[in-house]
Amino acid sequence: KAGVTQTPRYLIKTRGQQVTLSCSPISGHRSVSWYQQTPGQGLQFLFEYFSETQRNKGNFPGRFSGRQFSNSRSEMNVSTLELGDSALYLCASSLGLANPSSYNEQFFGPGTRLTVL
Amino acid sequence: AQKVTQAQTEISVVEKEDVTLDCVYETRDTTYYLFWYKQPPSGELVFLIRRNSFDEQNEISGRYSWNFQKSTSSFNFTITASQVVDSAVYFCALSEYTTSGTYKYIFGTGTRLKVLA
Numbered sequence: 210k211a212g213v214t215q216t217p218r219y220l221i222k223t224r225g226q227q228v229t230l231s232c233s234p235i236s237g238h239r240s241v242s243w244y245q246q247t248p249g250q251g252l253q254f255l256f257e258y259f260s261e262t263q264r265n266k267g268n269f270p271g272r273f274s275g276r277q278f279s280n281s282r283s284e285m286n287v288s289t290l291e292l293g294d295s296a297l298y299l300c301a302s303s304l305g306l307a308n309p310s311s312y313n314e315q316f317f318g319p320g321t322r323l324t325v326l
Numbered sequence: 327a328q329k330v331t332q333a334q335t336e337i338s339v340v341e342k343e344d345v346t347l348d349c350v351y352e353t354r355d356t357t358y359y360l361f362w363y364k365q366p367p368s369g370e371l372v373f374l375i376r377r378n379s380f381d382e383q384n385e386i387s388g389r390y391s392w393n394f395q396k397s398t399s400s401f402n403f404t405i406t407a408s409q410v411v412d413s414a415v416y417f418c419a420l421s422e423y424t425t426s427g428t429y430k431y432i433f434g435t436g437t438r439l440k441v442l443a
Contacts, residue, residue: 244433251436317363
């Protein structure tokens with residue numbers, strides 16, 4: 210079974226530009242979560258999509274948005290890039306079944322490293 | 327609020343030494359999950375272990391062992407006879423139950439382990 214894939218792996222942009230990152234989950238997984246990893250803040254949850262709907266959201270400004278397609282692939286968009294957006298962006302996929310007494314394992318992709326100049 | 331603290335920012339050991347990575351967590355949930363992930367230089371998060379809040383049994387897997395103590399809210403990770411290949415950043419994470427009935431991760435800031443030959 211193929212793992213989680215993220216494209217592109219590396220990206221360089223300048224301040225003020227916008228960027229779109231892509232994540233393809235494991236086949237059969239309907240949930241995709243996005244995380245931002247920076248040296249100062251560590252790994253922080255951005256949002257989760259399930260069946261094309263945003264289900265959970267972290268504390269990030271509206272410049273960060275996402276969407277999910279009917280095939281569960283997800284994209285994350287960052288508009289008006291700032292230097293502080295330079296980070297490794299990780300996505301994780303899971304079955305996403307809502308059940309407090311069980312847990313759906315999350316599988317992480319290799320990440321997209323975004324550099325903002 | 328949910329929180330994970332990894333007080334050790336960086337640890338250096340000489341090969342074959344034992345090393346323990348500390349993790350302390352805070353949560354109001356009665357059902358929760360704790361995790362350890364390894365992040366090698368390639369960037370991908372590699373799953374090591376998951377523990378639920380009702381299972382305080384310690385676990386040993388090869389050179390790895392985990393000590394979960396609810397009384398002190400700690401979930402420490404020990405590598406016995408460390409090897410250079412163990413060099414990586416290690417993250418402890420806690421699940422946070424969301425209103426949508428699923429979980430999201432709260433990560434610690436990570437501990438960078440350097441194993442010197």
